[in-house]
Amino acid sequence: MERPIQELLSTIPRPHGGLFCNLADLHVHLGATSSPHFLWELAHKQGLRLPEKDYYAFINKITLSRAPKGQYLKKVGKHASESKHSPFNITHTIQSSPLAVEECIHTAIVGAYRKTGITRIELRFNPMFRNRNGEHDLDKIILSAVMGLKRAVIEYPVTAGIIFETDRQFTEEQHLIIVNKAIQFKNFGVVGIDVSGPNPPHFSIDPLVRPFAVARKNGLKTTMHTGEFSDHHEMWEVLKKLKPNRIGHGIAATKDEKLMDYLAKHRIPLELCPTSNIVTGVISGWDELGERYSQLKKAGIILTINSDGPEFMQTDVKKELQLLLEKHIFSEKEIAELITNSHSVSFI
Numbered sequence: 001m002e003r004p005i006q007e008l009l010s011t012i013p014r015p016h017g018g019l020f021c022n023l024a025d026l027h028v029h030l031g032a033t034s035s036p037h038f039l040w041e042l043a044h045k046q047g048l049r050l051p052e053k054d055y056y057a058f059i060n061k062i063t064l065s066r067a068p069k070g071q072y073l074k075k076v077g078k079h080a081s082e083s084k085h086s087p088f089n090i091t092h093t094i095q096s097s098p099l100a101v102e103e104c105i106h107t108a109i110v111g112a113y114r115k116t117g118i119t120r121i122e123l124r125f126n127p128m129f130r131n132r133n134g135e136h137d138l139d140k141i142i143l144s145a146v147m148g149l150k151r152a153v154i155e156y157p158v159t160a161g162i163i164f165e166t167d168r169q170f171t172e173e174q175h176l177i178i179v180n181k182a183i184q185f186k187n188f189g190v191v192g193i194d195v196s197g198p199n200p201p202h203f204s205i206d207p208l209v210r211p212f213a214v215a216r217k218n219g220l221k222t223t224m225h226t227g228e229f230s231d232h233h234e235m236w237e238v239l240k241k242l243k244p245n246r247i248g249h250g251i252a253a254t255k256d257e258k259l260m261d262y263l264a265k266h267r268i269p270l271e272l273c274p275t276s277n278i279v280t281g282v283i284s285g286w287d288e289l290g291e292r293y294s295q296l297k298k299a300g301i302i303l304t305i306n307s308d309g310p311e312f313m314q315t316d317v318k319k320e321l322q323l324l325l326e327k328h329i330f331s332e333k334e335i336a337e338l339i340t341n342s343h344s345v346s347f348i
Contacts, residue, residue, distance in 0.1 A: 022117070022119050022339060022343070023116060023118050023119065023120075023317045023318060023321075023339060023342075024120035024304075024317070024339065024342035024346060025112060025118050025120075025121050025122070025306050025307050025317045025342075026121075026122045026246075026304055026342055026346060027124070027248055027249075027273055028112075028121060028123050028306065028309065029123075029125065029196075029308065030095070030104055030105065030108060030125035031088075031091060031092060031095060031125065031309070031312075032309020032310070032311055032312035033104065033107070033108035033112075033310055033311055034091065034095065034104055034108070035111075035311050036058070036062055036063070036311075037059075038107060039062065039091055039094050039095075040058055040059075042094055042100055042103060042104075043094045046097060048093065050090070062091055092129065093132075095130065096129070096130045096132045097130075097132065097136060098136060098140050098144035099144070101125075101130050101141055101145050101148065102147050102151075104148070105144075105145050105148030105162070106148035106149075106151050108121075108123055109121055109123070109148075109149065109153070109158055109160050110152050110158075112158075113157075114156075115316065116310075116317060117318065118158070118316075118317065119157065120158070120159045120343055120348065121159075121160050121161075122160070122162070122163055122191065122192070122347060122348065123149075123161075123162055124162070124163035124164070124165050124194050124196075125145070126164070126165040126166065126167060126178070126196075127141045127142050127145070127164060127178070128167075128174070128178065129167075138177075138181065139181075142181060142185055145162055145189075146162070146188045146190070149161075149189045150189065159346075161191035161192070161346075161347055162189050162190045162191065163191060163192040163193065163223070163347065164178050164179075164181065164182045164190060164192070164193055165178075165193075165194045165195065165196050165197075166178040166179070166194070166208075167195070167196065167197035168196070168197040168199055169197055169198070169200045170207075171207060172207035172208075172210060172211065175207060175208055176210070176211050178193065178211070179193055179212075179214050179220070182215065182220055183214075183220065186220060190220075191220070191221060191347040191348050192215075192220055192221035192222060192223060192245075192347040193211075193212070193215045193220055193223070194222075194223050195224040195225060197225075199229070199230065205234075205237050205238060205241050205242065206241070208224075208242055212242045221245045221246075221347035222242065222243075222244045222246075223244050223245060223246040223247065223248050223271065223347075224238050224242060224248055226238045226247060226248065226252075227247060227249055227250035227251055227252035227253055228249035228250070228251065228252070228277070228280075228282055229280075229282065231252050231255070232252045232253055232255045235247065235252060235253060235256075235259060236256075236259060239262065239263075239268065245268070245345075245347070246268065246269045246270070246271055246304075246347075247263070247268060247270050247271065248271045249270070249271065249272070249277070249282075250263070250270040250271070250272075251270075251277055251282060251292055253270070254292045254295045257299075260295065260299035260301060261299060263299070263301045264299050264300040264301045267302055268302070269301070269304055269341065269345045270296065270301060270302070270303055270304065271306050272293070272296075272304060272305055272306065273306050273308035273313075273320075274289055274305065274320050274323070275307075275314075275315040275320060275323075276307075276315075279313055286323075286327050286329075289329070290328075290329045293324075293329050293330075294329075297330075297334070302341055304341050304342040305317060305320050305321055305324065305338050306320075307320065321335050321338065321339070
């Protein structure tokens with residue numbers, strides 16, 4: 001018999017005490033977890049040539065700022081249309097080797113615990129975007145990721161898992177490769193499948209149907225980025241065709257009351273990322289965000305609060321929850337429920 005979640009939480013170390021403890025982050029992109037100084041040192045450790053030889057110029061180069069109104073910042077992993085000297089491609093290149101992946105995974109997990117008191121974390125990345133176009137063996141990249149995770153959970157009292165991302169621009173064959181790799185490594189810390197990336201022309205959900213079915217059949221959990229830059233119509237299609245366990249972002253659900261009812265009735269959680277939605281221009285600001293979250297709460301949808309990318313977004317789950325409390329978007333009781341939700345709907 002499964003233990004009640006409150007009893008489970010009581011067994012987890014409470015490094016920071018108070019309301020904001022025993023935190024979980026379920027939506028974290030590996031590419032957005034590395035601090036600038038860590039990337040600087042990691043690049044030099046690998047002997048990579050950087051576009052900036054001065055440390056402070058490098059820091060300015062890879063630092064993000066809020067998108068101008070009406071414009072969206074391309075997020076981590078949406079690198080295909082970026083120039084080789086964009087902040088996304090610079091950081092992406094630094095993080096793409098077996099050594100880099102292991103160190104990034106390890107640093108992300110232990111940093112989340114030490115800085116924020118995260119005791120449960122799910123990191124997501126696309127292994128095909130970490131092997132430098134086939135320069136490195138895909139299994140070696142994945143094994144390195146698992147090694148980084150295992151090192152971290154041995155050193156600290158953290159529960160951690162890896163979600164493999166596939167990309168909207170991939171073919172069904174590529175989706176299946178990602179899924180089969182996840183199945184191969186599911187007993188070593190890989191817990192689920194996600195879909196991210198920019199929408200290519202004439203994007204279709206259909207090539208994802210069979211890969212998601214294979215993932216479910218083999219005991220993997222699934223989520224998908226939808227209802228962030230895409231609309232509520234795509235969310236309906238994702239829910240009907242792919243049957244995901246969770247939805248990444250999903251803020252567009254507020255545009256459709258029937259969709260919100262469906263999410264609540266079928267207990268499909270949303271992985272909300274407040275600051276990220278503001279930084280990328282999906283939400284205009286905290287006032288709009290408060291209104292949208294009020295709708296989601298009223299509908300009875302299971303909500304979780306996540307960082308998306310703590311370093312790139314300059315936030316973390318603790319800061320997000322504090323802001324939501326200070327801006328009277330959630331009460332203390334609701335904050336506690338959000339924390340409990342994250343632990344109870346985790347794929348780990």
